[in-house]
Amino acid sequence: MVCDTICDLPDSLLTQILLNLPTKDSVKTSVLSTRWKNLWLSVPGLDIVTYDFPSEEVLVRFIDKFREFNHGSHMQNFKIVGYHHFDRVNELISTVVDCGVQLLDVSMYIGFRYYFMRQSIYKNKTLVSLKLVNVELKKPEFVVSLPCLKIMCLRTICYGKDGPLVVEKLISGSPLLEDLKLIKPFDIWNEKVVLFLRVRSQTLLRFAINRGDADFTVEIDAPRLEYLSLSNSQSDRIVVKNLSSLLMIDIHTKINLKYDSHLQLEDLRKHDLFYDFLTGISSVRHMIICEQTLKVLCCYSKVEPIPQFHNLHHLQAKFISSWSQLLPALLEWCPNLKILSLLGFCNSKEPWEIDFTNVPRCLISTLEYVEIQKWMLKDETEINLVNYFLENSAVLKKLTLSFGHPSITKQMLESYKKHITSTKLSSNIKLSLIDIRNR
Template identity: 40%
Template sequence: MVGRKKKPKIWVKVSHEEDKISQLPEHLISEILYHLSTKDAVRTSLLSTKWRYLWQSVPGLDLVSYKFSSFDAFVSFVESYFGFHRESWIRKLRLRFDYSQGMRDISSWIDAVSTRRIQHLDVNYRGYDKTPLSIYTCETLVHLRLCGADLPNAEFVSLPCLKIMHLEDIICSEGTTLEKLISGSPVLEDLTIIRSSYTYYDRKAIQVRSHTLKRIDINEGIHVVIDAPLLQCLRTDMYSIKNFRIITLGFPSKLDIDMQLMHLYLRPNESVIRDILTDISRVRDLVISRNTWKEIFLYSQSRPVLQFRNLSRLNVRFDIFDLEMLPTLLESCTKLESLVLELFKDQSMRRHEEKREMNVMFSAVPRCLVSSLKFVELKRSIPRYEGEIELIRYLLKNSRMLQKLSLNVYYKKKAKRDFLIELDAMPKCSSACEVLVL
C-alpha cells in the first residue's frame, strides 16, 4: 500500500552462555541453596541438568508435613534425605508436624543429626513425643528450638556450643532438667521459655544460673530465680504475681514487662507493684504494656510523683482511652531521651463504646521535654485519633532538644494532604527537629 512505512527489523542476539550462578563451584551453589527453604531448593532442580541433583547436597532440611500430599510422602522424603546424607554433615534440621495426618517416632532422625555436626535444630512436635537423650550431648549445636516436646530426665548435659535455646509448650516432669540444660550450656546467650496451659513443670521456681546469658524471655506460669551477671534484657509476661527474682548484684539494662489481667478482681497487690517499680527504677531501657502502666498509675495516684531517673529509652502502648496517663508517665521519666508511643483501641472493652475519646491534658511541661527528649516515634494501628493533632502539636511546641519526630500513621490520600499542610505549619521549639511521616 502506498505511503506505508516498512517496519524496521529488530535483531536479537541470543547468548548461549550459562548464567553466572551456574558457573560457580558446586560447593558455593550448595551454600546458596542452604539459605532457601527445602521446597524452593528442590524447585531449582528444574533449571537444567546440572541443577537436577544439586539440592540433595544441601546440608539442611526445612519442611512442613502438611505441605505434602500425605504424611507417608513426608516421611519418605525425609528418610531418603537422611539416606543420601548417611555420612555427610547436616547443619540444619527444621521440621513442622501436623499429627492429624499421622504419627511417627522421629527419635532416630534427631539421633542421626546429633552425630553429624548439627548446628540448628528446630522441631515442632505438636504431639509431645519423647526427645532422645542424644540431644543433651550434641557438641556442635548452636541453636535449639523445641515446641511440644517431652523432655526426658537428664542425668548429664553437655552443650558446649549452644548460644540460643527456645523451649515452647514442652513437658518436663522435673524442673531440674531445665536447670541442667542451662548450666550444661556454658556459652548460652539467649533463653526463651514459653508455657501453655497444656504443659506442666515443677511448682518450684527454675534456677537460672549462667555467666554468659544476655537475654531471657519468659511468659506467665514460668517462675525463675536469675543469677546471670551479664544479663542485658529480661522480657516477661505475668499475671497478678511477679514471676521473676534477680539475685545478681547487677540488673539488666532493658526490661520488657507485660502484665496480663485475667479478671478485674484478680489484680496484683501493692507489694507486687512496689517490686516492679523498684525494678523499673534500675533500668535504662523499658518496654511496658498498657495494663502494666495502668496498674502503676492507679497505685501512684495517692502517692508522690514517681521518679525513674535512670530511664533513657521508653516504648509504651496506650489504649486511646488511657492517654490521660501519659503526662504522669513523662513527668516520672526525668532523663528520657527516646520515646516510642503506640496507640491502639481495645475493641473488646464494651464499656468504652460510648465513652468519648480524651485528649492529653498537661498541667505543666514535663522536665524531659525541656532537657533530654531527642527522639519520638508515634505509631497507631487504628483510624485517626481525635486528639492526635493536638498531641503532635504539643510535642513539637515544648520539646527543646527534639531531633527527630517519626509519625508512623496512616491517612487516606486527601486527609494525608491536609495533615501534612497542618503539620508543616506547626511551631517547633527545636530548630534542629526533623519530622518524618512514615
C-alpha cells in the same frame, strides 16, 4: 546473565545457598541441568514437612538416601515439621543428632499427642541451636552437657511438676547459652501444682518468656542479660536479680495490684514484689510497655513513688487519650529520656486534661524526639497534647505524628501543619506528619 553467574559459583557455595531453602524446593533444582541433578544431596541440611510425604516409609527412604549420599560429612541443619504420627520419627531425629547436627528444629502438630525426645539430646557436643515445639522432654537423671549450645527455643515441652527442673538443667548444662525463648513451656493439668522456674546463666544475653496458661513463678538471674521480654505473665510471679546490663525490656504482663476507692493497695505482699521488680529493671535504657501495665504504673505512683529510671533513653508506651493527664507523671520516672513513642493512640469518651504546670526534667534538658502514632486529630484536646510538648520541650528536635483515621483529609493535615508551624513550632524543631493509610 543471572543464571550464568549462579552456575559459575562453586558447588560448596551453591549448597550453602540451597541450605536456606525448604528441602522440597532444593530438590526441584535437580531438573535444571546435569550439574544440578544430585547437587541437592550435598546440601548440609534437611528442612522437611511430613505432609510432603505420602507415608512414613517414603519419608524414611528419603532421609536414608540423603544420609547415604552424605556419608562421612556432617549435617549442619535438621528441621522437621510433623503433622502425622510416624513411629520412626524419633529414631530418625536421634540418628541425625548423633551424626553431629548443629541446628535442630523439631515442631510437631499432631493434636494432643506429644513426641518424646530421647534423652540422648541432653548430651551433645555439636548442637549450637535447639528449637523444640510440642516435643516432650523427660527429667534427665544425669548431668546435662551441651557445651556448644547458644540458642534455645522451647514451646510446650513439659507436662507435670518436673517441667521447671528440666528447663533449669538444660540452662545449667549450656555454658555458652546466649538466646533463650520459652513459649508456654509447661502444661499443668493439676491447678494445685505451684511451679518455680530459675533462669540462672552467666552468659545469657536475650531472654523472652510467654507464660501461657500455666501459673508459675520465674526467677531471672543473668548479669549479662541485654534484652528481656515478658508476655502473658504476672508481675508478682517475676523475680529479677543482677540485671545491671539490661538494655531493653518489653513488658506485656498482668500486674495484679488492686486498689479500693481510696487508692489503698489490697495486697501489700504484691506491692513489695512489684516494687522489687521495678527496682530490678531500673537500669534499662529502652522500655516498651503495654497499656494495662502503664495504667497500673500510674495508679501505683499515686500511692508509692516509682523508682527512677535514670538510664532510660527510649520509652515506647501504648496509650489512650483518657490517660494523657498521667503523662507528666510517667515522664517524671525518666529524668534523662531522649525518645518518647506513644503507640496505638486512640480517642476515649472520658474527658482529660494535661497539667501544663507540671514540666518533668526530661522535657527541659534531654527529650529530643517525640512520636505519636495513630493520631486522630478529632478534637482540641488532642492538639493540646502536641502543644504541651512544643511549649515545654526545651531541646526538642523532631516531632512525628502519624494519622490513620479515614475521616482525616490531606487538607486537614496541611491546615494542621500550617497552624503548628505558624504559631507553635520553633525553628529548631522538625515536624513530620505521616499518613499511614498509604502504607
